Amino acid sequence: MAKVLAKREEDYAQWYNDLVVKADLAENSGVRGCMVIKPYGYAIWETMQSDLDRRFKETGHQNAYFPIFIPKSYFSKEADHVEGFAKECAVVTHYRLKNAEDGSGVVVDEDARLEEELIVRPTSETIIWDTYRNWVQSYRDLPILINQWANVVRWEMRTRLFLRTAEFLWQEGHTAHATQAEAVQEAETMLRVYAEFVEEILAIPVIRGIKTESERFAGALETYCIEALMQDGKALQAGTSHFLGQNFAKAFDVKFQDKEGKVDHVWATSWGVSTRLMGALIMSHSDNNGLVLPPLLAPTQLVIVPIYRGQEELDTLRPVAEKLMNELRDRGVRVRFDDRDTHKPGWKFNQYELQGVPLRIALGKRDLENGTVELARRDTLEKSSIPLEEVAGTVNDLLEQIQQSLFEKALRFQKANTHRVDSWEEFVERIEQGGFLSAHWDGTAETEERIKKETKATIRCIPLNAEEENGKCIYSGNPSQRRVLFARAY
Amino acid sequence: MAKVLAKREEDYAQWYNDLVVKADLAENSGVRGCMVIKPYGYAIWETMQSDLDRRFKETGHQNAYFPIFIPKSYFSKEADHVEGFAKECAVVTHYRLKNAEDGSGVVVDEDARLEEELIVRPTSETIIWDTYRNWVQSYRDLPILINQWANVVRWEMRTRLFLRTAEFLWQEGHTAHATQAEAVQEAETMLRVYAEFVEEILAIPVIRGIKTESERFAGALETYCIEALMQDGKALQAGTSHFLGQNFAKAFDVKFQDKEGKVDHVWATSWGVSTRLMGALIMSHSDNNGLVLPPLLAPTQLVIVPIYRGQEELDTLRPVAEKLMNELRDRGVRVRFDDRDTHKPGWKFNQYELQGVPLRIALGKRDLENGTVELARRDTLEKSSIPLEEVAGTVNDLLEQIQQSLFEKALRFQKANTHRVDSWEEFVERIEQGGFLSAHWDGTAETEERIKKETKATIRCIPLNAEEENGKCIYSGNPSQRRVLFARAY
Numbered sequence: 001m002a003k004v005l006a007k008r009e010e011d012y013a014q015w016y017n018d019l020v021v022k023a024d025l026a027e028n029s030g031v032r033g034c035m036v037i038k039p040y041g042y043a044i045w046e047t048m049q050s051d052l053d054r055r056f057k058e059t060g061h062q063n064a065y066f067p068i069f070i071p072k073s074y075f076s077k078e079a080d081h082v083e084g085f086a087k088e089c090a091v092v093t094h095y096r097l098k099n100a101e102d103g104s105g106v107v108v109d110e111d112a113r114l115e116e117e118l119i120v121r122p123t124s125e126t127i128i129w130d131t132y133r134n135w136v137q138s139y140r141d142l143p144i145l146i147n148q149w150a151n152v153v154r155w156e157m158r159t160r161l162f163l164r165t166a167e168f169l170w171q172e173g174h175t176a177h178a179t180q181a182e183a184v185q186e187a188e189t190m191l192r193v194y195a196e197f198v199e200e201i202l203a204i205p206v207i208r209g210i211k212t213e214s215e216r217f218a219g220a221l222e223t224y225c226i227e228a229l230m231q232d233g234k235a236l237q238a239g240t241s242h243f244l245g246q247n248f249a250k251a252f253d254v255k256f257q258d259k260e261g262k263v264d265h266v267w268a269t270s271w272g273v274s275t276r277l278m279g280a281l282i283m284s285h286s287d288n289n290g291l292v293l294p295p296l297l298a299p300t301q302l303v304i305v306p307i308y309r310g311q312e313e314l315d316t317l318r319p320v321a322e323k324l325m326n327e328l329r330d331r332g333v334r335v336r337f338d339d340r341d342t343h344k345p346g347w348k349f350n351q352y353e354l355q356g357v358p359l360r361i362a363l364g365k366r367d368l369e370n371g372t373v374e375l376a377r378r379d380t381l382e383k384s385s386i387p388l389e390e391v392a393g394t395v396n397d398l399l400e401q402i403q404q405s406l407f408e409k410a411l412r413f414q415k416a417n418t419h420r421v422d423s424w425e426e427f428v429e430r431i432e433q434g435g436f437l438s439a440h441w442d443g444t445a446e447t448e449e450r451i452k453k454e455t456k457a458t459i460r461c462i463p464l465n466a467e468e469e470n471g472k473c474i475y476s477g478n479p480s481q482r483r484v485l486f487a488r489a490y
Numbered sequence: 491m492a493k494v495l496a497k498r499e500e501d502y503a504q505w506y507n508d509l510v511v512k513a514d515l516a517e518n519s520g521v522r523g524c525m526v527i528k529p530y531g532y533a534i535w536e537t538m539q540s541d542l543d544r545r546f547k548e549t550g551h552q553n554a555y556f557p558i559f560i561p562k563s564y565f566s567k568e569a570d571h572v573e574g575f576a577k578e579c580a581v582v583t584h585y586r587l588k589n590a591e592d593g594s595g596v597v598v599d600e601d602a603r604l605e606e607e608l609i610v611r612p613t614s615e616t617i618i619w620d621t622y623r624n625w626v627q628s629y630r631d632l633p634i635l636i637n638q639w640a641n642v643v644r645w646e647m648r649t650r651l652f653l654r655t656a657e658f659l660w661q662e663g664h665t666a667h668a669t670q671a672e673a674v675q676e677a678e679t680m681l682r683v684y685a686e687f688v689e690e691i692l693a694i695p696v697i698r699g700i701k702t703e704s705e706r707f708a709g710a711l712e713t714y715c716i717e718a719l720m721q722d723g724k725a726l727q728a729g730t731s732h733f734l735g736q737n738f739a740k741a742f743d744v745k746f747q748d749k750e751g752k753v754d755h756v757w758a759t760s761w762g763v764s765t766r767l768m769g770a771l772i773m774s775h776s777d778n779n780g781l782v783l784p785p786l787l788a789p790t791q792l793v794i795v796p797i798y799r800g801q802e803e804l805d806t807l808r809p810v811a812e813k814l815m816n817e818l819r820d821r822g823v824r825v826r827f828d829d830r831d832t833h834k835p836g837w838k839f840n841q842y843e844l845q846g847v848p849l850r851i852a853l854g855k856r857d858l859e860n861g862t863v864e865l866a867r868r869d870t871l872e873k874s875s876i877p878l879e880e881v882a883g884t885v886n887d888l889l890e891q892i893q894q895s896l897f898e899k900a901l902r903f904q905k906a907n908t909h910r911v912d913s914w915e916e917f918v919e920r921i922e923q924g925g926f927l928s929a930h931w932d933g934t935a936e937t938e939e940r941i942k943k944e945t946k947a948t949i950r951c952i953p954l955n956a957e958e959e960n961g962k963c964i965y966s967g968n969p970s971q972r973r974v975l976f977a978r979a980y
Contacts, residue, residue: 029557029617029621030564030617031559034559036555036557037554037555038554039554042552042554062529063532063536064528064529064532066519067519067525067526068558068641068657069521069580070521071520074520075596076595086586086587087586088585089585089587090582090584090585091583091598092582092583093582094580094581094583095578095579095580096577097577097579097581098576098577106562106566108583108607118580119587120582120610130519131517131519131520150641151640151641153558167559342630
């Protein structure tokens with residue numbers, strides 16, 4: 001099989017798109033900007049979901065479900081929020097089709113116009129806070145710690161599979177608290193949950209920080225974020241957690257009585273990650289042969305490919321493969337024996353490389369005679385011959401090792417591509433090569449905007465671990481107390 | 491606490507609605523016809539999902555995700571299909587809001603009108619078969635066995651929580667096959683999966699059958715269904731599985747080449763169950779005290795309520811409760827120790843009855859002295875005093891017993907309310923008392939329609955196990971070969 005992907009170093013965007021499609025992760029649908037998530041891609045997303053869901057529940061959250069539609073009037077109640085989302089939303093105006101009078105097909109029935117238009121949710125703060133109003137009277141009703149797994153729609157003009165699509169899948173947490181401190185702590189807790197999930201499961205190192213005012217979520221007082229660095233040197237926001245203050249409680253009149261009988265508005269957070277994480281996953285580890293999957297996310301962790309001529313040879317290999325498969329399953333390894341006779345071994349090898357299966361065992365007649373198998377590792381592409389009887393005892397360690405090694409490699413890449421920059425000239429030059437630039441900024445939205453205009457770089461975050469350090473803004477020369485992280489971003 | 495529900499025997503519809511709301515399962519939202527599924531209700535749905543998902547995967551299916559929007563033109567390609575759904579669909583016509591010129595808020599931006607309207611999916615056959623066209627060339631690409639967990643929208647005019655809502659959650663399987671026989675077998679397999687799931691997990695006995703032509707899914711050649719009988723004598727369709735023939739393959743031009751090189755259209759099935767099952771669950775087992783949950787679906791299977799005066803007494807009870815809780819958890823029981831001091835034991839008792847927790851243990855000072863606890867069973871409302879040390883060893887058996895007993899009780903009810911009816915007079919009289927009526931029908935849509943008009947009864951199904959039996963149609967007197975099942979239905 002010829003290499004099916006554009007080369008990563010020649011055309012990163014094309015390589016990415018080729019990979020997503022050819023590895024059977026997702027594809028564009030007939031609906032502008034909406035993707036089809038194919039079974040292989042969806043299986044990876046399901047693993048992410050189930051791990052995240054466990055973490056949410058362990059931190060005291062419950063799932064619920066709120067309507068997909070938001071009445072236009074709700075949407076307008078929080079001024080910043082509507083400003084942030086009104087320009088990119090799908091609007092439902094009618095509730096019926098009818099046969100065209102000229103027999104040309106179905107048309108919208110103008111008699112079935114909604115009194116008030118409905119917005120397909122781009123995010124659910126407004127509909128949820130409208131609901132919380134009836135759930136909260138007293139401090140006894142707080143906190144509310146709810147998460148929702150859902151689809152949302154933002155009418156993006158330029159879309160890319162997983163990274164930016166009109167419809168995407170996500171989870172959105174929406175919590176309500178009696179005090180500011182508790183809400184801030186919740187937002188910080190969820191940032192930690194996201195960071196640990198992305199680092200432990202996706203094997204992607206992240207920078208934890210807060211957004212500048214102009215990069216905040218529409219309606220938030222503080223946006224916490226995790227930022228990851230992709231192989232092409234561009235940053236990707238992998239998750240956000242917002243402290244919303246009392247903005248939504250005020251907009252939707254959600255009040256509670258505390259122990260002393262005092263009435264106050266409720267404090268809020270919201271937080272989310274989406275199928276965008278699939279994009280981050282792909283762009284952190286993969287290569288010109290295709291996807292490279294951290295073992296914890298791999299639907300198949302090890303594949304056994306028989307090398308044989310004729311049914312008889314396959315029949316001698318089969319019991320060996322099945323015994324090995326059972327041993328591995330007993331140890332919790334997700335294993336597949338690919339005995340399809342519709343495809344040749346070489347085709348299968350390429351396919352499993354393309355789909356990022358972490359380990360591959362080739363099992364042939366000669367191996368059997370020698371009591372060995374050929375074991376190939378997807379991340380390093382190394383092959384080794386190992387005694388058949390040692391395989392089962394080796395695989396779990398090896399999978400852990402690969403998981404660890406992918407994280408370390410990505411961390412080395414991130415560190416090698418993070419630079420402290422102290423002059424505008426250096427900034428302008430460096431930004432062309434990508435990576436994170438750690439630099440002083442005077443704290444004004446004007447400077448931030450100008451830097452963005454001149455270099456396409458944005459402030460990804462003010463890192464949580466940023467040390468106090470007196471310096472001068474690289475752009476304006478005005479005083480600054482800490483460095484922030486710039487990058488061009490997805 | 492006063493009884494909070496309308497009486498089931500006095501106003502069934504009100505009792506149902508009260509129960510759904512007061513047991514914290516769901517409530518109406520600010521969006522017409524759309525519900526909020528509350529955490530307690532959603533936790534039950536999640537358990538259904540996860541059990542069904544396992545059954546789907548065990549029968550070879552994979553999950554995927556397709557767009558929520560369907561271009562109007564796709565929708566029209568299968569004639570019966572559009573006829574069936576066009577009258578109740580949400581239509582997206584615009585993709586942007588803007589500030590009103592008079593400053594009155596946001597309005598739809600008329601410049602952002604879609605060239606082609608998008609329908610919010612009421613079901614996904616059309617968008618999925620448009621996608622399958624590119625996935626299938628050869629018999630090697632078949633079968634495709636895909637399921638989707640998703641939200642769908644049908645613009646119902648009269649809605650009821652869980653039973654009939656404008657938006658609901660469901661799963662929809664969509665499979666593609668090389669032969670008619672294989673597709674029929676798939677549809678039958680999935681009917682079996684649904685029937686086993688509903689009987690084993692929801693503890694609801696079902697009748698398996700096929701729909702008459704007029705009750706078929708829009709676009710299907712055969713609709714298989716499971717029908718359950720609710721406590722008020724009305725039937726509820728709990729799941730359907732459709733053999734779609736080549737209708738959608740023809741509408742979307744999906745062809746494949748078989749082993750011999752012959753080109754043919756692909757054969758299809760689709761099948762789904764929805765949050766409607768929550769309605770079936772509630773209406774099969776619950777009583778005037780609230781929800782009765784089969785233990786397999788109960789988020790909390792056993793609750794321990796401490797009976798105490800003052801912190802000191804609670805402190806002596808706590809270690810006993812915690813030890814018991816740990817023992818039960820080790821045995822896989824989902825258990826909660828409710829030591830909240832914001833509510834009195836009596837309030838808690840009522841609340842757990844309302845929410846259908848299968849077992850409740852009251853643990854007080856006197857019990858401790860006697861080495862016993864009071865164990866209350868939700869389904870029978872029986873209380874017994876049992877030695878503390880025997881509790882852990884008893885609970886699993888008891889939960890199984892309750893699960894079994896709920897099913898048997900529902901089965902007795904179903905049998906007691908299924909009647910063979912051989913005359914029109916008897917039919918008209920019997921139907922008023924509810925239940926399934928097993929009667930001869932002449933096989934014509936006209937008779938079916940007239941019976942419906944005169945009695946509000948529909949043919950729920952032609953049972954799969956219906957025996958050949960010569961008889962006369964109860965309405966027309968024309969010859970009939972087998973009995974069918976009539977009922978008034980949700």
